[in-house]
Amino acid sequence: MINRRDFLGSMLSTVVVAGTVGFPRFSLAASGSDDPYDYVLTAEPADISLVPGGVTHALCFDGGYPAPIIRGRQGKTLRILFKNRLNEPTTIHWHGLRIPIEMDGVPFLSQPPIAAGEDFLYEFVPPDAGTFWYHPHVNSMIQLGKGLVGAIIIDEAEAVDFDHEEVLLLKNWHVNEDGSFSEFTSPRNAARMGTPGRWETVNGQHKPTFPVPANALTRIRLLNVDNTLIYNIAIPDHSAWVVAIDGSPVNEPYPLQVHPMGPGMRLDLAVVTPAAGESVRIKNAKGRLMFDLVDFQVEASAFKRQAGPVKSLPANPIPKPDLGHAETVNFVFEWEGAISPADKDGNSDPKFWTINRRAWDKMTADYIPDPVARLTLGKSYIFNLRNNTPNSHPIHLHGFIWIVLNSNKKDIVPFHTDTVLLEKNETVQVAFVADNPGRWMYHCHVIEHMKTGLMGYIEVA
Known part of the structure; x- marks a missing residue:
């Protein structure tokens, strides 16, 4: 586990320019040296300054924006005590991290919502190094829109060559x-x-x-x-x-x-x-x-690097899908284009977007809709992602990292990702091994699209 002393020491060993530490500029959420946590992170209302002369009544982590950078190391346990000091429930989703479903932060699907005034301990071992981020998955349009977003950086198991x-x-x-x-x-x-x-x-x-x-x-x-x-x-x-x-x-x-x-x-x-x-x-x-x-x-600095090609970063331990025996699953993302439905009180309840002709239904503690697909644990899959709309959609699957194989609109050199940006009328093939059991949210990351139907989940068992 990364303790506070080691963490701050590694930060202070980064670049020193003209007598000042060049990184980081963010506040750090590291807990006290005697705490059994790596970080204590609090969601709370806060007044911040964004526009000249104005005050924004925001929702922030640790009382300000930008949010604290949370930093861990690949393969090492990370313990984050989260405190909800909002006036409504919330959770934290660790976007892009392949972690157990109990830590994924989707209300009802992976954990109960964290009520106002309650705390929750997030504890996991990140298998992958890289740049990730964290945000709530409750009342997402408002909570993210008002500032509850932050970076989580997982450093490589061995140091990489940057100044x-x-x-x-x-x-x-x-x-x-x-x-x-x-x-x-x-x-x-x-x-x-x-x-x-x-x-x-x-x-x-x-x-x-x-x-x-x-x-x-x-x-x-x-x-x-x-x-x-x-x-x-x-x-x-x-x-x-x-x-x-x-x-x-x-x-x-x-x-x-x-x-x-x-x-x-x-x-x-x-x-x-x-x-x-x-x-x-x-x-x-x-x-x-x-x-x-x-x-x-x-x-001015003492560095003497020369411009030119750079070295590759160490690869993450992402399982390689067996493409020859992979099962293909088709997903069509479409615009419903119907008159907005209304609830029992006559209030508009817009649903504009669908996955395989199905718009996401509301989820509660007593009701969870059926998954859009059920996958067998350990099996390889190819997803055909087809965007039948005139708009772009960043499609994100929790809990896994895809390898992008091809597209009908551009040349692809295969690469790994957790979010595929589908252009209008584009079809992209991605592949992965369904090695992480659970019910994993699957959605467009344009929040308004997600909230008006373009969301579902994948069940792996």
Whole structure:
């Protein structure tokens, strides 16, 4: 188990630039040295500053935004005492981590909701290193939209060769000019691509400038923690290499051009920073136009890295599916396009999206709908993911990591992921071994799509 002293010592051993520690910029949720936990994490209301001169009455972890970075090590037990100090139930889902179903954080499906004022101990051994994130799976549109999102970094079992690291949370807030929240959704937008926020931030700041050391091999971890937006990541004026997608290392790092990231997705880049006085700008590509996300200003350092190709990260121990004997399961994601149904009181209850012609039904302690598929434990599967809609959908399966095999719309070099961004009218084949027993949520990570039907679960037994 990583104790607080070892954790803080490893953090202080990272880059020192001009007498200051260059990483991290986030608060750390590490517990006291005498506590039997690695972290104590509290969800609570908090006032934060997002827009100039405004106050946002947010929901935060540990009283602020960005949330604390939770950091563990591959193959080592991680114990997180979670305290719910909201005025409503919640849970924590550890997005992308292959952990036991009891720790997955889906209300009723994997654990009872954590009531207001209650605590819950999350304890698991992460088998994979990489960039992951955490968020509730209760009242998701509001709880995520108001700020309950954070990064969980699982370091490799053995140290990897980087001089510096940046963790960047991309989120577009639904706030007005005074900082108050605007509407998170509308039926019109939910039936399309979703309702975008109005204030784009990186780590809670609009177009921030951060210092980085010169001539340093830098690992940039980007996380799309937004409810709705797809970001198209580019660094047009400087060389960058893709080293991991959604937490999983790629076989061979390759130069970044433009990489789309739907909600829930992550991207690890390797960059050798230029000389002091220069800058590295990460941008969001929209068509032919590029818009600034963050500006890294390069400061003098003792590093002497040279630009060029970078080494692969160690592969994670993901079981290899037996494609020759794999069973194929088809999933069609469609737009229902019907008149919004109403509940018994006549209130609108929108359901716009379906998986295999079935919209997700509400789930309670006394009622759990049937799964969209039942899989045999230990067997290999190929999923045909077919998007029959004019909108993109980041499709995420809890508890597993897929290998992406092919697409009918683009050339694919097989890679691992837990979230596949399906373009309109695209069909993608993914494969995996159903080696983790349980009832695993399976949904689009555009929260409005998930809340209006595009969700189900897979049962593995």
